[in-house]
Amino acid sequence: MDFIRQVLVITRKDLRAELRTKEAINASLAFALVILVLFSFAFDPTADQTREMSGGLLWIVFAFAGTLVLNRSFARELPNDCLDALVAAPISGGALFLGKALANFVLVMAVELVSLPVFGIFYNVHWTSRFWSLLLVLALGTWGLTVIGTIFSALTVNIRLRELMAPLLVYPMLIPALMSAMQLTMDLIAGKPLGGDNEIWLRLLVAFDVIFTALSLLLLETVLVG
Amino acid sequence: MTAVAAEGVWKFYGDYPALRDVILHAEQGACLALIGRNGAGKTTLLRIIGGFSKAARGQVRILGSDPRETETRRRVGWIGHGISVYDELSAFENLSLFGRLYNLPHPRKTAMEWLERTGLERVKDGLVREFSRGMRQRLAVARAFLHQPSVLLLDEPFTALDDRAIAVLQRLLREALAEGRTVVMSTHQLREALELATQVALLNRGKIAFHGERTPEMVADPGWVYAHYGEG
Amino acid sequence: MREKIIYGLGILAAVLLARNLYSIFMQLPDEASQGMIYRIIFFHVPAAITAMLCAGTAAIASVTFLVTKNFKYDAVAVAVTEVGLAFLAANLVTGSIWGRIIWGIWWTWDARLTSALVCWLLYAGYLMLRQAIEEPTARARIGAVFNIFAFTDVPIVFFSIKWWRTQHPQPVFWGGGSIDPAMYWTAALNLLALVLLAVVLTLIRLRQEEVQREIDSLRRYAHAV
Numbered sequence: 001m002d003f004i005r006q007v008l009v010i011t012r013k014d015l016r017a018e019l020r021t022k023e024a025i026n027a028s029l030a031f032a033l034v035i036l037v038l039f040s041f042a043f044d045p046t047a048d049q050t051r052e053m054s055g056g057l058l059w060i061v062f063a064f065a066g067t068l069v070l071n072r073s074f075a076r077e078l079p080n081d082c083l084d085a086l087v088a089a090p091i092s093g094g095a096l097f098l099g100k101a102l103a104n105f106v107l108v109m110a111v112e113l114v115s116l117p118v119f120g121i122f123y124n125v126h127w128t129s130r131f132w133s134l135l136l137v138l139a140l141g142t143w144g145l146t147v148i149g150t151i152f153s154a155l156t157v158n159i160r161l162r163e164l165m166a167p168l169l170v171y172p173m174l175i176p177a178l179m180s181a182m183q184l185t186m187d188l189i190a191g192k193p194l195g196g197d198n199e200i201w202l203r204l205l206v207a208f209d210v211i212f213t214a215l216s217l218l219l220l221e222t223v224l225v226g
Numbered sequence: 227m228t229a230v231a232a233e234g235v236w237k238f239y240g241d242y243p244a245l246r247d248v249i250l251h252a253e254q255g256a257c258l259a260l261i262g263r264n265g266a267g268k269t270t271l272l273r274i275i276g277g278f279s280k281a282a283r284g285q286v287r288i289l290g291s292d293p294r295e296t297e298t299r300r301r302v303g304w305i306g307h308g309i310s311v312y313d314e315l316s317a318f319e320n321l322s323l324f325g326r327l328y329n330l331p332h333p334r335k336t337a338m339e340w341l342e343r344t345g346l347e348r349v350k351d352g353l354v355r356e357f358s359r360g361m362r363q364r365l366a367v368a369r370a371f372l373h374q375p376s377v378l379l380l381d382e383p384f385t386a387l388d389d390r391a392i393a394v395l396q397r398l399l400r401e402a403l404a405e406g407r408t409v410v411m412s413t414h415q416l417r418e419a420l421e422l423a424t425q426v427a428l429l430n431r432g433k434i435a436f437h438g439e440r441t442p443e444m445v446a447d448p449g450w451v452y453a454h455y456g457e458g
Numbered sequence: 459m460r461e462k463i464i465y466g467l468g469i470l471a472a473v474l475l476a477r478n479l480y481s482i483f484m485q486l487p488d489e490a491s492q493g494m495i496y497r498i499i500f501f502h503v504p505a506a507i508t509a510m511l512c513a514g515t516a517a518i519a520s521v522t523f524l525v526t527k528n529f530k531y532d533a534v535a536v537a538v539t540e541v542g543l544a545f546l547a548a549n550l551v552t553g554s555i556w557g558r559i560i561w562g563i564w565w566t567w568d569a570r571l572t573s574a575l576v577c578w579l580l581y582a583g584y585l586m587l588r589q590a591i592e593e594p595t596a597r598a599r600i601g602a603v604f605n606i607f608a609f610t611d612v613p614i615v616f617f618s619i620k621w622w623r624t625q626h627p628q629p630v631f632w633g634g635g636s637i638d639p640a641m642y643w644t645a646a647l648n649l650l651a652l653v654l655l656a657v658v659l660t661l662i663r664l665r666q667e668e669v670q671r672e673i674d675s676l677r678r679y680a681h682a683v
Contacts, residue, residue: 002329005326006327009323009326009327013312013315013323016314016315016319017312017314017315020314020315020353021314079308080308080309080310080311080312080313081306081307081308081309081310082308082310082311082312084278084304084306084308085304085310085311085324085369086327087277087278088276088277088278088299088302088304089299089324089327089328090296090297090299090300090327090328090329091327092296151607155587155600155603155604156587158596159590159591159600160590161590165586165587165590168583168586169583169586169587169604172576172579172580172583173607173608173611175572175576176573176576176611179572211610212607212610215606215607215610219603222524222599222603223599223600223603225277225278225279225280225294238594238595238678239593242678242681243678243681280595282595
């Protein structure tokens with residue numbers, strides 16, 4: 001219970017700090033919406049084309065916009081040496097990681113949930129036919145994105161060229177999760193249910209989430225201190 | 227039990243030996259002033275003691291245990307070069323946050339208490355980014371003392387403080403020492419530190435050049451240790 | 459003694475490779491549907507396996523470093539990753555050439571190829587990450603953690619061909635295709651040759667890392683005195 005309490009202290013702190021300045025989330029949201037609109041404008045896809053590329057387009061947008069939030073995760077602890085205070089505090093590395101990951105998850109999901117209706121409007125796509133399944137896939141995919149983004153933010157926090165390094169390392173790691181999320185999203189938007197053909201992607205996504213969450217929980221302390 | 231013990235500590239940054247075979251002790255209730263020129267290795271040593279980095283060789287013990295153990299961390303207070311409080315949160319929010327992180331029974335009440343003790347109660351809801359330098363330092367002090375640590379590790383705490391902040395810090399340190407807590411502080415501000423110190427150690431290019439009781443001569447002439455044990 | 463081992467293994471690898479090349483080009487017949495180009499498989503598949511072995515070794519070395527804090531293991535991790543990256547590149551290139559000749563395309567985004575490319579990018583990222591960290595202890599620690607994450611991706615490569623429909627041909631050497639035992643034997647021998655080559659290259663690189671560290675520590679003592 002102590003663990004959960006510590007996690008929530010960190011989550012609340014991150015969310016409160018971010019919502020006060022709104023720097024990362026504004027940038028992320030703006031980026032997502034601009035890309036969506038630009039794409040629609042530049043390619044003007046037909047209904048069929050849109051259905052085919054919906055999964056790919058949405059998750060590229062989510063990944064890129066999400067990175068803007070995720071990179072800041074540990075970077076926000078650098079001014080005033082706040083990272084020192086967190087490392088010195090009697091909380092486990094796992095609690096620190098989970099707390100930040102949860103806060104990031106909330107922020108990135110918020111961006112995605114705003115982007116979806118915009119996508120629906122500009123691309124004339126009816127995306128709500130399998131709403132709850134889609135929400136599940138969104139959550140699972142976003143969690144994968146969040147976990148990797150958060151731990152890599154910690155890995156690169158003290159490195160020069162951090163802004164460049166972190167995305168370069170994160171995207172290859174995310175490819176299996178993004179592939180799965182794209183496939184599932186494409187099917188769900190087209191109206192197909194989960195299960196059967198695409199069940200394998202769902203399983204991969206869940207496995208990805210579980211494995212990397214466990215690994216991150218274990219290794220954050222090592223990353224920050226040694 | 228020795229409050230703080232460093233045994234044969236070596237630290238390298240690449241090729242450069244920042245610390246060489248450092249042996250240092252501070253008994254409980256002592257106030258150890260760690261002095262030395264810029265680049266001597268004071269910050270490096272303090273950070274190793276505080277558990278922020280690991281020594282290449284040798285061992286550090288705080289209250290008999292490894293600095294990274296959870297129980298040990300609960301009993302250590304740290305003030306580094308940065309103030310380690312969040313600009314986007316208010317003074318009160320910051321202290322409540324750390325109160326909760328340190329598992330205090332009444333974090334909000336304790337936060338208010340320490341705001342009063344550091345003279346910040348009137349700006350409790352002000353965001354830290356709007357604070358003056360002195361106010362920020364006082365808040366950092368409040369954060370470090372909040373959880374009643376047995377050992378206080380301070381890295382150049384008097385640097386660039388205004389008079390009010392210096393007075394607050396000295397008062398709090400005296401009270402802490404009177405309560406039997408241990409203080410290890412690195413410093414350039416010899417006068418303010420030497421007034422409080424019971425022991426003095428001089429770090430010279432990564433090695434301990436002097437470690438002994440603080441004497442009246444040292445307080446009268448802060449440069450005394452450098453003159454006798456430092457290099458030119 | 460170390461030098462002798464390196465030379466010995468090197469000669470063995472060279473001899474084996476020469477023998478295999480002879481066998482591949484002179485003795486084995488053309489494959490029924492693919493013609494000449496199928497011979498590239500004798501390098502393509504063993505290179506992949508060698509790369510995977512290197513990745514596994516690097517992961518074990520990384521974990522061992524984190525546990526023991528001994529820099530010897532960090533040196534093994536970086537040396538074997540560099541060698542493995544070279545073999546994986548060979549795998550991708552040979553695969554691409556084969557694909558161009560047989561399918562008419564240089565590249566396709568099916569699961570197997572994508573995963574192999576992703577692995578290559580990951581381990582290239584590992585080397586890039588190490589380059590960006592100057593302090594040796596931090597470099598080794600951060601590198602080791604990243605290596606563990608990267609290695610977790612490798613099973614996806616290994617199992618992907620079983621899980622997804624893919625343009626990649628079904629496994630030739632496993633999975634019940636019918637294959638001439640002579641070809642199977644040649645491939646296995648070439649695998650041995652490539653693994654020996656990898657070991658030689660790793661040992662050479664490892665020696666270089668160790669010499670570098672010795673120089674570093676000598677410099678440290680010189681500074682300290």
